[in-house]
Amino acid sequence: MKGKLNIFSLGYEQKLSKRTTIYAIASYGTGKLKFDNTENVKLKSTLVGVGLNHRF
Known part of the structure; x- marks a missing residue:
């Protein structure tokens, strides 16, 4: 099995208080x-996430 994978990520954090x-x-x-002995298999993936963190 041979393969190549490229992943690009971006994140952002903003303090509200x-x-x-x-x-x-x-x-x-x-x-x-x-x-x-098979054809190439193409892979594609997308991930998006948002969150809120509050410390008590």
């Missing part, structure tokens, strides 16, 4: 795999 933070992340990946 002394104890509260909001954050976001985005990631995108592409790639190809080749198994023995």
Whole structure:
């Protein structure tokens, strides 16, 4: 099995107050795999996330 994978990610964090933070992340990946005696398999993935963190 041979393959190549590329992943690109970006994240951001913003303080809203002394104890509260909001954050976001985005990631995108592409790639190809080749198994023995078969065609190439193309891979693609996307991830997006947001969150709020508050410390008590």
